[in-house]
Structure formats: C-alpha cells, structure tokens
Amino acid sequence: HIVELDFEPITTYVLEQNYPNPFNPNTKIEFSIPEDASNVRLTIFNALGQKVEDLVNSKLEAGKYSYVWNASDVSTGLYIFELRTDKFVSVKKMMLL
Numbered sequence: 001h002i003v004e005l006d007f008e009p010i011t012t013y014v015l016e017q018n019y020p021n022p023f024n025p026n027t028k029i030e031f032s033i034p035e036d037a038s039n040v041r042l043t044i045f046n047a048l049g050q051k052v053e054d055l056v057n058s059k060l061e062a063g064k065y066s067y068v069w070n071a072s073d074v075s076t077g078l079y080i081f082e083l084r085t086d087k088f089v090s091v092k093k094m095m096l097l
Contacts, residue, residue: 010034010062015083015090022095025072029081032064037085047078071096
C-alpha cells in the first residue's frame with residue numbers, strides 16, 4: 001500500500017490571513033518559512049499597538065506552521081498579528097467579536 005503525497009517545496013515567506021475572521025474565541029494563523037530561521041516571532045497586538053501575546057518566539061525549521069490563538073481572555077475588537085524573522089516582516093488584521 002503506497003500513498004503518494006504532492007509535496008511542493010516552500011520557496012517564499014507567507015503569512016496567511018487568520019481563519020475564521022471575524023472569530024470568537026479561537027482563530028487559526030498559518031505561515032510558511034522557506035529556510036531555517038533562528039529567530040521567528042508571531043506576535044498579537046491590540047489596536048493601540050500594545051503587545052497582547054507572543055504565539056511564537058523561537059527557532060524554527062523551514063516549513064509550514066499553524067497556530068491557534070484563544071482570545072477568550074481579551075476584549076472584542078481589532079487585533080493585529082505580525083510574523084517577523086531576520087529577513088521578513090508581515091502584518092495582518094483580524095477581528096474578535
């Protein structure tokens with residue numbers, strides 16, 4: 001019994017839009033990094049730019065990652081999530097209802 005997987009190499013940094021969006025209280029954030037990175041940070045900020053939580057703050061190997069943020073302990077509103085490495089920064093918005 002052989003199973004074939006269609007594996008496409010990751011060639012670029014990608015920060016996906018969270019899903020679902022708007023959300024309550026959980027949302028999934030996915031990102032890809034094309035190379036091993038010594039300092040990867042996935043950070044949630046509130047609308048005032050204050051840090052709410054670091055979902056990731058570590059060394060990661062090249063690959064695709066998925067994290068679930070449980071926002072049950074913060075108030076509703078607009079939040080910003082940022083993926084930052086030594087070579088890449090991307091920011092997206094999400095809405096907690």
